[in-house]
Amino acid sequence: MTAPRGTVDWFATRGTPLQGSHRVPGDKSVSHRAIMLASIADGTTTIDGFLEGEDTRATAEIFRQMGVAIDAPAPSRRVVHGVGIDGLQAPRGPLDCGNAGTAMRLLAGLLCGQAFDSALVGDRSLSARPMQRVMEPLRAMGARVESHDGQRPPLRIRGGAALHGIDFTPEVASAQVKSAVLLAGLYGAGETVVREPRPTRDYTERMLGQFGWPVEHSPGLARLRGGHRLRAIHVQVPADFSSAAFLVVAATLVPGSEVLLPAVGINPRRTGLLAVLRAMGADVAAIDEREQGGESVADLRVRHAPLSGIAVPEDLVADMIDEFPVLAIAAACARGTTVIRGAAELRVKESDRISAMAQGLRSLGIAVQETLDGAVIEGGTLRGGRVDSRGDHRVAMAFAVGGQVAASGIVVRDVANVATSFPGFDMLARTAGFGLHAR
Ligand SMILES: O=C(O)C1=C[C@@H](OP(=O)(O)O)[C@@H](O)[C@H](O)C1
Numbered sequence: 001m002t003a004p005r006g007t008v009d010w011f012a013t014r015g016t017p018l019q020g021s022h023r024v025p026g027d028k029s030v031s032h033r034a035i036m037l038a039s040i041a042d043g044t045t046t047i048d049g050f051l052e053g054e055d056t057r058a059t060a061e062i063f064r065q066m067g068v069a070i071d072a073p074a075p076s077r078r079v080v081h082g083v084g085i086d087g088l089q090a091p092r093g094p095l096d097c098g099n100a101g102t103a104m105r106l107l108a109g110l111l112c113g114q115a116f117d118s119a120l121v122g123d124r125s126l127s128a129r130p131m132q133r134v135m136e137p138l139r140a141m142g143a144r145v146e147s148h149d150g151q152r153p154p155l156r157i158r159g160g161a162a163l164h165g166i167d168f169t170p171e172v173a174s175a176q177v178k179s180a181v182l183l184a185g186l187y188g189a190g191e192t193v194v195r196e197p198r199p200t201r202d203y204t205e206r207m208l209g210q211f212g213w214p215v216e217h218s219p220g221l222a223r224l225r226g227g228h229r230l231r232a233i234h235v236q237v238p239a240d241f242s243s244a245a246f247l248v249v250a251a252t253l254v255p256g257s258e259v260l261l262p263a264v265g266i267n268p269r270r271t272g273l274l275a276v277l278r279a280m281g282a283d284v285a286a287i288d289e290r291e292q293g294g295e296s297v298a299d300l301r302v303r304h305a306p307l308s309g310i311a312v313p314e315d316l317v318a319d320m321i322d323e324f325p326v327l328a329i330a331a332a333c334a335r336g337t338t339v340i341r342g343a344a345e346l347r348v349k350e351s352d353r354i355s356a357m358a359q360g361l362r363s364l365g366i367a368v369q370e371t372l373d374g375a376v377i378e379g380g381t382l383r384g385g386r387v388d389s390r391g392d393h394r395v396a397m398a399f400a401v402g403g404q405v406a407a408s409g410i411v412v413r414d415v416a417n418v419a420t421s422f423p424g425f426d427m428l429a430r431t432a433g434f435g436l437h438a439r
């Protein structure tokens with residue numbers, strides 16, 4: 001397990017109306033996958049817009065440990081000298097995924113197909129997250145993967161397994177599970193098919209196609225065969241919708257706000273929050289929709305608008321799985337009741353996000369009823385107080401947004417983890433108008 005970091009807290013208070021144009025960092029999901037596929041491609045891939053977050057840097061470091069030369073000639077740029085589909089080398093020690101579930105689960109799939117043994121470790125939060133969801137299908141493909149207690153990290157992977165494709169229907173809708181199976185499928189004999197209970201983000205399928213690997217996919221289905229090769233490309237990473245979401249909600253809540261967020265990825269498997277916020281009354285326009293590096297992007301223009309509570313449609317849950325902490329803040333400030341169901345996955349993220357948000361909001365004076373797979377949130381007036389992020393980046397940023405409308409300041413405990421997905425959030429947020437300071 002990796003060592004915990006020192007504790008940093010924020011004091012989040014009302015600032016000024018949010019204004020201006022703000023570039024949020026690159027997409028985390030795309031950045032992880034770009035490093036992985038570029039590393040096992042033939043030739044040199046340049047990645048622009050790479051997320052300089054702890055999660056994605058951990059992935060790059062892991063491939064360096066497996067013999068891939070990765071240059072960082074400028075911030076947010078990586079030049080990856082691919083070693084080819086069978087060119088990775090045995091690492092000298094355990095591979096540290098830090099806080100990144102995406103890194104660990106996708107790598108589990110990729111490493112099953114290698115000739116060498118490997119071990120995947122993570123920090124305290126990641127070490128508590130479920131891994132059977134990837135180990136079971138990978139074993140069904142012939143992989144030899146074990147966890148220390150049969151469920152949680154560290155993972156040990158024995159090399160040299162003869163993998164074969166499977167036709168797999170996961171129990172949970174998870175892009176990480178789907179991607180682990182597809183990445184193992186690159187090394188498997190025959191066909192690998194994943195049929196999802198609900199469609200999830202499709203970056204692995206799309207990016208494999210861009211790197212020249214034949215993949216058939218449609219929402220909820222992905223199919224490929226082993227035995228091809230990947231060819232280096234240029235990857236342009238869009239701005240991360242999940243990071244933009246904190247500014248979208250803050251600008252919606254703070255009277256007098258109008259912000260522009262350029263070139264944000266609007267892949268429909270990510271933008272469920274937009275549909276929900278609009279149904280609640282938000283004024284968010286996607287301007288100049290265009291394609292950038294094979295992904296749809298748009299400039300998001302957000303103006304303040306009053307919100308009303310809704311029942312969040314369950315079929316949007318997977319399309320906004322990382323946005324529930326900040327949606328809970330929007331719901332707390334809306335008129336009426338917001339009902340979230342079908343979101344039990346939130347309990348096994350970096351923290352139990354249902355419990356973390358319910359407890360924090362209650363301590364700020366909001367009535368929240370927690371259910372097994374969601375919450376019922378009564379809109380009201382946020383008062384100031386002290387909340388614990390539980391070391392979860394998205395919970396921390398959500399309460400920083402809450403501080404912009406709370407009657408008095410909110411102390412958000414333990415926010416260092418924000419650097420995993422949104423380095424520089426506090427500075428960018430302050431520039432936009434947030435009242436937000438470290439303490
Ligand atoms: O594939 C990915 O890049 C991700 C998938 C989601 O996880 P699940 O697959 O566990 O839902 C999401 O929560 C995570 O932030 C990134």
Ligand SMILES: C=C(OP(=O)(O)O)C(=O)O
Binds near residue numbers: 102103322350
């Ligand atoms: C759940 C998340 O990431 P991961 O699963 O990669 O840790 C997240 O970023 O909200």
